[in-house]
Amino acid sequence: MFQAICAAMAPKRKTLRFEVGTRVECNAQGWETGTVVKHWYRDPSWTAKRVVPYQVKLDHGPTIFAPLDDDKVIRKVTGILSVGQIPVTILTGFLGAGKTTLLNYILTAQHGKKYAVIENEFGAVAIDNQLLDQAVGKLDTVESITVLDNGCLCCTVRDDLIAAIKDIIKTVEDRYAKGITDAMLDGILIETTGMADPGPIVKTFGMDDDVKKYCKIDGIVTVVDCKHFLTQLNRERTDGSVNENAQQVGFADKLLLNKIDVCDRAKIDETRAVIRGINSFVPILECCLSKKPNEVPLGELLAIEAFDAAKLLMQQGGQDEVNLVKAPEDGHGTGHGEGHGDGENHGEGHGGGHEGSHEGGHGDCASDEAHGEAQEGHGGGHGGGPPAQEAGHGHSHVASRHDTDVKSMVLEKEGAGIDMHKFDKFLGKIIEERSVDLYRYKGVLAAMQADKMILYILQGVHDMPEITFSGEWPEGKPVKTQVVLIGRKLDQQRYRKEFEACYEAGSHS
Ligand SMILES: Nc1nc2c(ncn2[C@@H]2O[C@H](COP(=O)(O)OP(=O)(O)OP(=O)(O)O)[C@@H](O)[C@H]2O)c(=O)[nH]1
Numbered sequence: 186m187f188q189a190i191c192a193a194m195a196p197k198r199k200t201l202r203f204e205v206g207t208r209v210e211c212n213a214q215g216w217e218t219g220t221v222v223k224h225w226y227r228d229p230s231w232t233a234k235r236v237v238p239y240q241v242k243l244d245h246g247p248t249i250f251a252p253l254d255d256d257k258v259i260r261k262v263t264g265i266l267s268v269g270q271i272p273v274t275i276l277t278g279f280l281g282a283g284k285t286t287l288l289n290y291i292l293t294a295q296h297g298k299k300y301a302v303i304e305n306e307f308g309a310v311a312i313d314n315q316l317l318d319q320a321v322g323k324l325d326t327v328e329s330i331t332v333l334d335n336g337c338l339c340c341t342v343r344d345d346l347i348a349a350i351k352d353i354i355k356t357v358e359d360r361y362a363k364g365i366t367d368a369m370l371d372g373i374l375i376e377t378t379g380m381a382d383p384g385p386i387v388k389t390f391g392m393d394d395d396v397k398k399y400c401k402i403d404g405i406v407t408v409v410d411c412k413h414f415l416t417q418l419n420r421e422r423t424d425g426s427v428n429e430n431a432q433q434v435g436f437a438d439k440l441l442l443n444k445i446d447v448c449d450r451a452k453i454d455e456t457r458a459v460i461r462g463i464n465s466f467v468p469i470l471e472c473c474l475s476k477k478p479n480e481v482p483l484g485e486l487l488a489i490e491a492f493d494a495a496k497l498l499m500q501q502g503g504q505d506e507v508n509l510v511k512a513p514e515d516g517h518g519t520g521h522g523e524g525h526g527d528g529e530n531h532g533e534g535h536g537g538g539h540e541g542s543h544e545g546g547h548g549d550c551a552s553d554e555a556h557g558e559a560q561e562g563h564g565g566g567h568g569g570g571p572p573a574q575e576a577g578h579g580h581s582h583v584a585s586r587h588d589t590d591v592k593s594m595v596l597e598k599e600g601a602g603i604d605m606h607k608f609d610k611f612l613g614k615i616i617e618e619r620s621v622d623l624y625r626y627k628g629v630l631a632a633m634q635a636d637k638m639i640l641y642i643l644q645g646v647h648d649m650p651e652i653t654f655s656g657e658w659p660e661g662k663p664v665k666t667q668v669v670l671i672g673r674k675l676d677q678q679r680y681r682k683e684f685e686a687c688y689e690a691g692s693h694s
Pocket of ligand 1: 473
């Protein structure tokens with residue numbers, strides 16, 4: 186109502202140059218790309234007359250506003266970025282789990298789409314490459330195949346991976362320069378070796394400026410061999426070594442439980458339960474990739490925007506309450522549609538430094554977040570929510586037999602706003618001490634700032650967190666903060682205690 190009155194009082198507005206949904210560049214801290222999300226934006230804290238032409242969600246940062254509709258402040262982008270960043274899917278899974286079978290199916294089944302494939306081979310013979318060779322030149326889905334054969338992608342941030350991606354970017358940009366209309370790629374698919382920790386691959390996408398600018402990690406898809414997973418999980422290993430099977434499950438945004446054709450129901454259920462004990466919220470799709478690949482809903486594996494804070498927010502939007510960690514009831518079998526819409530926001534969540542992602546806007550465009558930063562220290566520990574819980578309830582009898590030190594935990598509190606400065610410190614300390622063992626984390630945070638409940642989205646892999654300011658807490662939704670941590674040997678008791686302390690009134694030092 187108030188907004189309607191303001192709109193009526195506002196002087197007649199000129200037509201803006203960019204539609205909502207248009208990809209633009211904004212002069213924030215240097216030129217940054219993003220998507221127009223709103224026309225004639227006004228912050229509730231502004232004077233009644235103040236209104237600005239655009240609200241823009243930056244690809245690598247918060248939602249900002251553009252105070253003028255002028256090329257000095259906001260301008261159109263061309264080439265790849267006029268469509269969005271190229272989504273990158275990482276396929277991981279233990280040796281022989283079925284990654285190549287999945288890749289071949291994606292490339293065969295996705296008619297009308299175009300993918301660049303990056304393979305890495307750990308060992309002398311590029312077998313997967315030979316398998317994929319059949320596809321090159323025969324399938325119109327295959328843009329290019331690059332094989333990186335100097336070892337395991339998991340070990341370091343790799344220059345050859347960066348070079349391969351830059352080549353792909355250049356090819357697509359050249360197509361745009363020639364005026365080809367459907368120049369854009371549908372994605373880059375990276376098949377890791379059976380042993381890889383995908384963390385450093387994700388890191389690569391946050392480190393190189395060009396790669397970060399043009400590409401975004403879309404999701405990590407883990408293929409699990411249902412027949413052998415438990416044996417592999419429990420096999421003898423030298424003390425202190427990382428269990429790659431558990432690690433790959435920990436990282437997964439989507440998990441394909443493959444080879445169910447050679448397992449009975451009891452085996453499948455037992456494996457599911459152990460997977461749930463490691464990663465409480467990953468959607469599990471049972472499948473038989475070699476015999477019934479068409480039952481795998483590719484729409485649920487590709488272009489899922491699992492790393493996109495804006496997407497995470499949109500998913501929360503339709504629900505009665507924020508619930509990040511409720512284990513998705515994926516049921517048995519395949520073919521459950523989730524209906525992933527395109528959405529307007531193509532923001533991506535990587536590479537922003539811990540501090541950097543929290544900065545307000547400078548330059549000509551400004552971050553909405555600048556408001557409310559002046560006051561701090563709210564959140565008096567008066568929440569009445571349930572105590573923080575450990576994920577994976579109900580499977581303890583199984584988990585004890587197949588115990589692994591990789592686990593997920595949930596930090597949760599209802600009814601009060603968290604102190605973001607304290608939370609920043611809390612997370613920063615975990616990252617400082619344990620980033621190697623902290624695989625994945627996500628969160629929806631309700632924070633009290635300047636007497637307003639503010640929503641932040643947290644996304645992270647190892648030492649690469651991103652906290653995105655996402656406006657005021659949605660009206661009508663119960664105030665609740667949820668943070669999921671997945672990692673190895675997490676000190677759950679300590680983290681719960683320290684999380685609770687983020688609600689206590691007091692100094693930030
Ligand atoms: N029974 C059965 N076998 C499968 C299924 N999916 C894949 N396989 C077989 O499992 C073997 C390994 O499959 P790949 O797709 O090469 O596995 P990968 O994960 O790429 O293996 P690496 O590249 O060695 O890590 C092949 O012989 C496949 O035919 C399935 O659903 N059921």
